[in-house]
Amino acid sequence: MVRAQALNKPIAGGKKAKKSSAAWGKGLVFPLLVIIIWQIVSSSGLVSVTVLPSPLQIVSTFYQLIISGVLLEHLQISIYRAAAGFLLGGGIALILGFLVGFSKQFESYLDPTMQMLRTIPSLAVTPLFILWFGLDELSKILLIAFASFFPLYVNTYNGIRSVDMKLFEVAQVLEFSRWKKVTKLILPSALGHILVGIRLSLGIAWLSLVVAELMGSSSGVGYMIMDARQFSQTDKVFVGIIIFGVVGKLTDSLVRLLEKKLLKWQTNFEGVE
Amino acid sequence: MGVKISIQEKNFRIEQERKLVLDDIQLTLNKGDFLTIIGPSGCGKSTLLKIVAGLDTDYRGAVIVNGRQVEKPGIAQGFIFQEHRLFPWMTVEQNIAADLNLKDPEVREKVDEIIEIVRLKGYEKAYPSEISGGMSQRVAIARALIRDPEILLLDEPFGALDAFTRQHLQDVLIDIWQRKKITMMLVTHDIDEAVYLGTHIAILSANPGRVEKLVPVELSYPRSRTSPSYQDVRQRVLQEFEKTEYEKYRDGEGI
Numbered sequence: 001m002v003r004a005q006a007l008n009k010p011i012a013g014g015k016k017a018k019k020s021s022a023a024w025g026k027g028l029v030f031p032l033l034v035i036i037i038w039q040i041v042s043s044s045g046l047v048s049v050t051v052l053p054s055p056l057q058i059v060s061t062f063y064q065l066i067i068s069g070v071l072l073e074h075l076q077i078s079i080y081r082a083a084a085g086f087l088l089g090g091g092i093a094l095i096l097g098f099l100v101g102f103s104k105q106f107e108s109y110l111d112p113t114m115q116m117l118r119t120i121p122s123l124a125v126t127p128l129f130i131l132w133f134g135l136d137e138l139s140k141i142l143l144i145a146f147a148s149f150f151p152l153y154v155n156t157y158n159g160i161r162s163v164d165m166k167l168f169e170v171a172q173v174l175e176f177s178r179w180k181k182v183t184k185l186i187l188p189s190a191l192g193h194i195l196v197g198i199r200l201s202l203g204i205a206w207l208s209l210v211v212a213e214l215m216g217s218s219s220g221v222g223y224m225i226m227d228a229r230q231f232s233q234t235d236k237v238f239v240g241i242i243i244f245g246v247v248g249k250l251t252d253s254l255v256r257l258l259e260k261k262l263l264k265w266q267t268n269f270e271g272v273e
Numbered sequence: 274m275g276v277k278i279s280i281q282e283k284n285f286r287i288e289q290e291r292k293l294v295l296d297d298i299q300l301t302l303n304k305g306d307f308l309t310i311i312g313p314s315g316c317g318k319s320t321l322l323k324i325v326a327g328l329d330t331d332y333r334g335a336v337i338v339n340g341r342q343v344e345k346p347g348i349a350q351g352f353i354f355q356e357h358r359l360f361p362w363m364t365v366e367q368n369i370a371a372d373l374n375l376k377d378p379e380v381r382e383k384v385d386e387i388i389e390i391v392r393l394k395g396y397e398k399a400y401p402s403e404i405s406g407g408m409s410q411r412v413a414i415a416r417a418l419i420r421d422p423e424i425l426l427l428d429e430p431f432g433a434l435d436a437f438t439r440q441h442l443q444d445v446l447i448d449i450w451q452r453k454k455i456t457m458m459l460v461t462h463d464i465d466e467a468v469y470l471g472t473h474i475a476i477l478s479a480n481p482g483r484v485e486k487l488v489p490v491e492l493s494y495p496r497s498r499t500s501p502s503y504q505d506v507r508q509r510v511l512q513e514f515e516k517t518e519y520e521k522y523r524d525g526e527g528i
Contacts, residue, residue, distance in 0.1 A: 169328065
């Protein structure tokens with residue numbers, strides 16, 4: 001049976017690829033249906049354009065924003081903020097997560113504080129950050145860093161603590177050095193948790209970006225939305241929302257791709273057909 | 274040279290109460306001996322093996338391997354667990370090399386050689402989740418062997434496998450043992466396995482674990498399970514085994 005499985009591999013792979021493209025198609029059915037109904041309702045003039053612009057109008061606004069370069073400019077600064085905040089917060093989270101995961105000493109000194117800070121909503125610290133760092137880039141990046149710190153911290157810590165004791169025993173019998181224990185045992189078994197942490201942190205970074213940009217700025221997709229709201233440009237608001245959704249989904253897919261590549265040894269339940 | 278096991282006593286502490294698990298175990302193995310250990314469940318045979326491996330150091334006595342006292346686990350006492358315990362994120366060859374560098378030509382050569390011996394050619398790049406239980410256990414054996422252990426300790430290594438795979442792996446093990454001339458200690462609850470593999474069989478009794486009888490097996494390899502001389506030895510071991518079992522029940526223990 002095992003041999004057959006090994007031989008059938010390329011075939012099984014081909015089948016899988018087909019399946020995933022079919023799943024892709026299925027995922028499109030519902031949004032397409034909604035858009036079609038929406039267009040019909042809008043064209044019939046039942047609702048006012050300021051409340052609900054038609055999909056076609058949104059597309060045309062989208063196009064104009066791209067052509068004029070306005071959208072790209074806002075998107076660039078938004079991505080820069082989110083990335084900088086995520087790298088700062090996530091980087092520190094990885095380091096602290098490792099330290100606290102590895103050492104009981106670090107855990108008893110640091111973890112209680114972390115758990116306390118974790119329960120503070122980032123919205124609550126926003127005023128403080130504005131008071132300390134003003135309304136410019138620094139306060140925004142720090143806010144994003146603060147919010148994206150915790151998911152990665154908790155998951156890194158968890159990952160390191162979830163190493164199988166039985167495999168630790170094996171490492172002992174095989175006389176792994178301390179360094180090899182880290183690189184060959186702890187890191188690979190924590191990797192799954194860490195990647196989940198990265199996904200969550202990226203999501204949160206993107207969410208808090210909106211908070212940061214709504215609290216006062218003169219650029220970014222969040223600002224574009226706020227600005228459009230003041231002039232009742234509902235179509236522009238929609239464009240902003242869509243951009244947030246698309247970029248968020250893209251980054252998440254990127255991490256998932258990484259997950260698939262790095263964790264290809266895992267055989268997990270993939271859901272029933 | 275060889276292995277000298279001398280355990281005066283080994284206790285477990287269960288809820289403040291001390292329970293004697295192993296009582297006065299004295300075993301001496303010459304280089305190249307294959308000792309199989311059988312006994313009823315709970316007789317402490319796995320504990321005995323863990324002590325020899327250095328995984329359990331909380332006992333009175335000493336284990337000497339080639340003149341050196343065992344104080345902690347290490348590659349000199351290769352250990353095969355009941356489960357294969359492979360690293361799931363490593364391929365077969367990576368698991369065998371483990372902390373050694375596969376790009377090192379010396380390591381590469383040894384890995385290739387051992388893969389040949391445990392008959393895993395063609396599966397070097399497979400992950401543990403892609404191979405069967407019997408193959409996984411062979412990888413685990415290869416992982417221990419590549420480190421040139423002075424003694425190989427096997428804790429019911431084939432217990433979880435089906436009868437056919439088990440017999441196949443027993444032959445693989447004999448083959449390895451004859452090629453490498455390693456001293457081996459194998460714990461099992463299968464009398465047939467003990468007779469088929471061992472140059473000596475230690476029969477343990479339970480509560481506390483004692484060596485009830487040490488039976489030398491003077492049959493040449495490969496052994497035929499159906500030959501009269503084999504059946505003879507098997508019969509003798511079975512009788513001894515039943516005697517210890519019987520005494521256990523007479524004393525109102527067991528089950």
